[in-house]
Amino acid sequence: MRVRVLGCSGAISQGCRTTSFLLDDDVLVDAGTGVGDLSLDEMARVDHVLLTHSHLDHVASLPLMLDAVAARRLAAGAAPLVVHALPGTISALKVHIFNNLIWPDFSTIPSAETPLMRFVPITVGELLCVGGKDIEVLPAVHTVPAVGYAVNSPSGHWVFSGDTERNPAFWQRVNRIDVAMLIIETAFSDRERELAQRSLHLAPSSLADELDQIDRSRRFPIYITHTKPAETGLIMEEIRRFDDAPNRADDVRHDIRWLSAGQTFDL
Numbered sequence: 072m073r074v075r076v077l078g079c080s081g082a083i084s085q086g087c088r089t090t091s092f093l094l095d096d097d098v099l100v101d102a103g104t105g106v107g108d109l110s111l112d113e114m115a116r117v118d119h120v121l122l123t124h125s126h127l128d129h130v131a132s133l134p135l136m137l138d139a140v141a142a143r144r145l146a147a148g149a150a151p152l153v154v155h156a157l158p159g160t161i162s163a164l165k166v167h168i169f170n171n172l173i174w175p176d177f178s179t180i181p182s183a184e185t186p187l188m189r190f191v192p193i194t195v196g197e198l199l200c201v202g203g204k205d206i207e208v209l210p211a212v213h214t215v216p217a218v219g220y221a222v223n224s225p226s227g228h229w230v231f232s233g234d235t236e237r238n239p240a241f242w243q244r245v246n247r248i249d250v251a252m253l254i255i256e257t258a259f260s261d262r263e264r265e266l267a268q269r270s271l272h273l274a275p276s277s278l279a280d281e282l283d284q285i286d287r288s289r290r291f292p293i294y295i296t297h298t299k300p301a302e303t304g305l306i307m308e309e310i311r312r313f314d315d316a317p318n319r320a321d322d323v324r325h326d327i328r329w330l331s332a333g334q335t336f337d338l
């Protein structure tokens with residue numbers, strides 16, 4: 072399985088695109104502004120979008136992308152684009168985006184019988200088969216209903232935390248699956264720890280506590296995502312500092328790496 076990082080920033084600025092990953096050529100995980108770097112042909116090949124939650128930085132390109140590829144998908148007789156998400160996420164998208172005010176309701180266009188998009192509700196813990204991939208829906212702890220995902224591949228699972236604060240249920244599950252790589256958010260620096268807590272995100276100190284929950288026998292690369300652009304340098308410095316700290320009780324060092332848009336991983 073090929074994973075292409077389209078966006079992994081916690082906000083926009085020049086060169087910073089928000090969360091989206093392309094799995095092979097037909098499945099998107101989240102649809103942040105990174106989707107805008109796909110060509111029309113690449114966009115038109117996407118048949119499934121798995122959303123972690125309803126926040127704009129994770130869904131902004133979904134309505135725009137549907138409009139961009141509508142003519143091609145209709146001409147090709149393509150099936151509706153399937154959007155997999157929690158019921159709360161689907162309801163938020165229907166009420167606040169695809170409401171014929173902010174954007175046309177593509178779940179009834181060109182007709183309710185053969186629309187451009189259809190929603191499929193998911194639940195935490197569910198095992199999905201999407202585009203030939205086995206995908207587990209993982210729990211996340213955020214200000215709106217949210218999930219992460221574990222996607223099985225020949226080399227193990229590609230695991231994505233989604234947006235989350237402290238999340239013991241996530242680690243219980245992660246410790247039981249074969250992990251090829253983990254992508255976990257750290258949106259804020261410790262200087263913004265209070266905002267991180269309020270907005271239910273991780274900061275380096277809470278990330279350190281979270282990584283302590285990984286079984287000692289396990290080691291896999293851990294990629295940091297969703298850093299706010301204004302804080303990225305500081306976040307990286309603080310993470311490096313805690314992982315280098317010699318006084319950590321168990322002296323466990325993690326294999327922490329930095330994610331960037333444009334990277335691809337073959338798993």
Ligand SMILES: Nc1ncnc2c1ncn2[C@@H]1O[C@@H]2COP(=O)(O)O[C@H]2[C@H]1O
Binds near residue numbers: 126214266
């Ligand atoms: N009080 C607040 N609660 C939640 N989010 C906030 C607050 N103040 C600012 N924000 C920002 O709003 C953003 C919404 O998307 P995020 O959850 O990625 O990150 C959030 C913060 O950067």
